[in-house]
Amino acid sequence: xxxxxxxxxxxxxxxxxxxxxxxxxxxxxxxxxxxxxxxxxxxxxxxxxxxxxxxxxxxxxxxxxxxxxxxxxxxxxxxxxxxxxxxxxxxxxxxxxxxxxxxxxxxxxxxxxxxxxxxxxxxxxxxxxxxxxxxxxxxxxxxxxxxxxxxxxxxxxxxxxxxxxxxxxxxxxxxxxxxxxxxxxxxxxxxxxxxxxxxxxxxxxxxxxxxxxxxxxxxxxxxxxxxxxxxxxxxxxxxxxxxxxxxxxxxxxxxxxxxxxxxxxxxxxxxxx
Amino acid sequence: xxxxxxxxxxxxxxxxxxxxxxxxxxxxxxxxxxxxxxxxxxxxxxxxxxxxxxxxxxxxxxxxxxxxxxxxxxxxxxxxxxxxxxxxxxxxxxxxxxxxxxxxxxxxxxxxxxxxxxxxxxxxxxxxxxxxxxxxxxxxxxxxxxxxxxxxxxxxxxxxxxxxxxxxxxxxxxxxxxxxxxxxxxxxxxxxxxxxxxxxxxxxxxxxxxxxxxxxxxxxxxxxxxxxxxxxxxxxxxxxxxxxxxxxxxxxxxxxxxxxxxxxxxxxxxxxxxxxxxxxxxxxxxxxxxxxxxxxxxxxxxxxxxxxxxxxxxxxxxxxxxxxxxxxxxxxxxxxxxxxxxxxxxxxxxxxxxxxxxxxxxxxxxxxxxxxxxxxxxxxxxxxxxxxxxxxxxxxxxxxxxxxxxxxxxxxxxxxxxxxxxxxxxxxxxxxxxxxxxxxxxxxxxxxxxxxxxxxxxxxxxxxxxxxxxxxxxxxxxxxxxxxxxxxxxxxxxxxxxxxxxxxxxxxxxxxxxxxxxxxxxxxxxxxxxxx
Numbered sequence: 001x002x003x004x005x006x007x008x009x010x011x012x013x014x015x016x017x018x019x020x021x022x023x024x025x026x027x028x029x030x031x032x033x034x035x036x037x038x039x040x041x042x043x044x045x046x047x048x049x050x051x052x053x054x055x056x057x058x059x060x061x062x063x064x065x066x067x068x069x070x071x072x073x074x075x076x077x078x079x080x081x082x083x084x085x086x087x088x089x090x091x092x093x094x095x096x097x098x099x100x101x102x103x104x105x106x107x108x109x110x111x112x113x114x115x116x117x118x119x120x121x122x123x124x125x126x127x128x129x130x131x132x133x134x135x136x137x138x139x140x141x142x143x144x145x146x147x148x149x150x151x152x153x154x155x156x157x158x159x160x161x162x163x164x165x166x167x168x169x170x171x172x173x174x175x176x177x178x179x180x181x182x183x184x185x186x187x188x189x190x191x192x193x194x195x196x197x198x199x200x201x202x203x204x205x206x207x208x209x210x211x212x213x214x215x216x217x218x219x220x221x222x223x224x225x226x227x228x229x230x231x232x233x234x235x236x237x238x239x240x241x242x243x244x245x246x247x248x249x250x251x252x253x254x255x256x257x258x259x260x261x262x263x264x265x266x267x268x269x270x271x272x273x
Numbered sequence: 274x275x276x277x278x279x280x281x282x283x284x285x286x287x288x289x290x291x292x293x294x295x296x297x298x299x300x301x302x303x304x305x306x307x308x309x310x311x312x313x314x315x316x317x318x319x320x321x322x323x324x325x326x327x328x329x330x331x332x333x334x335x336x337x338x339x340x341x342x343x344x345x346x347x348x349x350x351x352x353x354x355x356x357x358x359x360x361x362x363x364x365x366x367x368x369x370x371x372x373x374x375x376x377x378x379x380x381x382x383x384x385x386x387x388x389x390x391x392x393x394x395x396x397x398x399x400x401x402x403x404x405x406x407x408x409x410x411x412x413x414x415x416x417x418x419x420x421x422x423x424x425x426x427x428x429x430x431x432x433x434x435x436x437x438x439x440x441x442x443x444x445x446x447x448x449x450x451x452x453x454x455x456x457x458x459x460x461x462x463x464x465x466x467x468x469x470x471x472x473x474x475x476x477x478x479x480x481x482x483x484x485x486x487x488x489x490x491x492x493x494x495x496x497x498x499x500x501x502x503x504x505x506x507x508x509x510x511x512x513x514x515x516x517x518x519x520x521x522x523x524x525x526x527x528x529x530x531x532x533x534x535x536x537x538x539x540x541x542x543x544x545x546x547x548x549x550x551x552x553x554x555x556x557x558x559x560x561x562x563x564x565x566x567x568x569x570x571x572x573x574x575x576x577x578x579x580x581x582x583x584x585x586x587x588x589x590x591x592x593x594x595x596x597x598x599x600x601x602x603x604x605x606x607x608x609x610x611x612x613x614x615x616x617x618x619x620x621x622x623x624x625x626x627x628x629x630x631x632x633x634x635x636x637x638x639x640x641x642x643x644x645x646x647x648x649x650x651x652x653x654x655x656x657x658x659x660x661x662x663x664x665x666x667x668x669x670x671x672x673x674x675x676x677x678x679x680x681x682x683x684x685x686x687x688x689x690x691x692x693x694x695x696x697x698x699x700x701x702x703x704x705x706x707x708x709x710x711x712x713x714x715x716x717x718x719x720x721x722x723x724x725x726x727x728x729x730x731x732x733x734x735x736x737x738x739x740x741x742x743x744x745x746x747x748x749x750x751x752x753x754x755x756x757x758x759x760x761x762x763x764x765x766x767x768x769x770x771x772x773x774x775x776x777x778x779x780x781x782x783x784x785x786x787x788x789x790x791x792x793x794x795x796x797x798x799x800x801x802x803x804x805x
Contacts, residue, residue, distance in 0.1 A: 116536075117530040117532065117533045119537070120537060120538065121562055121563065123562070123563060167769075170773075173770035173773065174771075177769070177771045180767060180768055180770075181771070184722065184723050188720050188723055191719045192716050192719065192720075195712040195715065195716055199709075199712070202705075203565055204563050204574075206565070206572060207700075211355040213322045213329075216318045216322050217319075219318060220314075220315045220319060224311075227312060227315075230311070233459075237769075252315065255319070259322075259323075260322060
């Protein structure tokens with residue numbers, strides 16, 4: 001079958017998800033309270049796209065960059081829905097989160113999308129556990145990035161003393177809270193994901209840890225968010241510093257997710273594009 | 274015993290050491306050091322990822338890329354970051370920091386979680402800048418007893434555990450908390466990390482890894498494997514290499530996808546564990562990618578494979594392995610003698626057909642020393658590929674695809690495929706159970722850390738027309754005059770924003786309930802007044 005015909009159904013669904021997101025962006029930008037149904041439909045549509053692709057491929061479609069980006073956006077939509085049900089559902093985070101989803105899906109459509117037979121190293125039940133856990137942690141970190149940018153933007157509007165006060169203004173403390181909660185859960189999931197990956201590596205390659213670029217950068221990402229968590233426990237909590245650390249850690253995550261794939265070396269080189 | 278940093282004692286060498294150790298301990302569990310070490314390791318990870326590493330890229334390529342900087346960067350360990358002494362020192366420092374920090378934080382975290390203590394009103398007022406500045410959380414027209422009852426019910430509704438109240442100094446004090454278990458999360462995560470680091474040290478002294486490229490039918494012992502790597506120099510290594518058995522490889526198979534015949538689906542090696550004499554089978558098994566096999570504490574992994582250069586064929590139904598060590602015109606080939614005058618020259622090829630690489634043989638007849646249909650091959654020195662191209666048009670060459678049988682010079686030749694040797698990796702890791710335990714503890718620790726530990730200390734104050742509360746009470750008490758006050762001191766170890774929201778929601782819920790109670794009281798009072 002021709003490649004474009006093979007991927008047409010899930011491309012149509014991804015296109016539909018983009019339409020839902022545009023709708024969600026407009027409604028959430030317009031209304032004061034969260035409008036969740038377009039994002040819920042996006043999540044359902046992307047789940048259907050990945051499900052359809054999995055049926056076509058004969059395995060759970062989470063093996064290449066395109067599928068990974070689609071699942072990242074699916075995770076981000078779920079995290080958005082969970083977080084935006086809270087009273088901390090601030091408009092800039094809602095809109096920023098949807099804009100990020102749109103950007104990522106648009107990028108996903110530029111990636112190679114052909115369905116290929118799976119290589120032996122990836123044919124394992126561990127893939128169905130390790131990869132979604134890591135992707136969900138990335139989704140949480142993506143939303144924490146949006147929240148941190150909001151904190152930095154809001155902090156610029158207040159004097160330094162007010163920002164660093166024991167009780168900073170709610171337009172700072174609430175997005176910071178979203179960021180912290182996303183990072184705490186994301187950190188737990190990434191740590192568990194790395195552990196699961198180490199167990200899989202031991203079964204597949206006979207080594208837990210190989211200082212492979214993807215492994216190494218995943219560790220660097222975890223440590224980056226570890227810095228955030230340690231700063232959070234320190235006596236002098238500085239929202240601006242915490243947010244800059246969150247943004248920097250997200251930069252390390254982007255290098256892990258995209259940068260390492262550009263290198264195309266190491267045991268995870270099948271992810272290169 | 275005097276503190277090592279006290280200055281009222283003369284400085285002896287022992288005191289100096291004590292002082293240095295004390296300072297080192299202070300430094301090791303300090304948060305800035307932990308953060309600095311984490312940041313330094315992140316930088317090292319970035320360097321080790323984006324600067325080519327000698328494990329992954331050939332040295333000559335790195336030399337070409339970095340030219341005259343190569344020597345300097347090499348001596349700084351930048352091409353082998355994760356084995357560089359400075360990186361190992363960073364890891365060691367982090368290990369120490371985690372170890373010292375974990376035990377330093379153990380007690381306060383335990384105390385925070387387990388200490389159930391109420392606070393007196395004066396303490397709460399002091400935390401708000403003293404009695405004159407302090408403000409109660411709420412005032413109510415209902416009696417203190419009713420207020421306390423509402424408080425207990427609502428706080429419970431928010432998931433807090435309410436401990437028995439204390440009555441002292443005319444105040445009712447109560448302590449509530451939720452998610453106390455979260456205090457143990459970071460501690461558990463650090464203890465798990467220590468276990469992982471400790472077990473990797475144990476593994477370094479006891480584990481080994483061996484690799485062997487082996488042909489089906491061959492036997493090998495781990496002690497004499499082609500590559501046997503102890504994780505330590507032999508004089509320090511404390512492990513054991515199995516001696517009482519050997520491994521015989523029975524078969525090696527590569528399965529391909531039907532829809533993509535060149536894409537491997539699985540690599541499988543079947544083998545038999547034989548006793549030391551090689552006469553008795555102890556166990557049979559197989560290993561494939563993602564399916565290791567374990568025997569005698571040793572894991573067998575399907576690590577690689579390699580073409581041996583030999584060809585598996587059947588001649589008139591009889592299986593043969595053809596050696597292709599002979600070369601003609603730069604190509605490897607095999608010779609099958611048919612009779613005194615005739616030989617078959619067999620060239621292995623792969624070619625791309627519809628994006629698929631197809632293994633096949635090109636078979637030429639050689640009669641009386643001359644290649645039929647290809648006289649120029651021996652003389653002109655043409656490359657074999659060109660020669661084949663020339664001859665194919667003249668149909669003087671026979672092409673036999675894999676699993677295909679054809680007759681050449683009266684012989685039925687079936688090509689069963691090229692021969693591959695399997696690449697096995699053997700590993701013994703006595704630290705494995707400890708490593709798993711460490712992973713589980715870290716996982717449990719990070720999950721426990723998700724919850725914020727929230728603590729609320731309340732004091733319910735009764736307002737009367739005399740005593741200390743006189744100043745706050747109205748001169749002439751009415752039904753609308755406050756009869757009780759609620760004071761709050763609150764702490765959370767994380768997520769302060771949502772904690773503030775939770776407190777606001779709790780206050781709202783309490784107020785609503787108290788308003789209803791006050792209304793009911795007023796209604797009751799009215800009824801009593803109306804009653805003649």
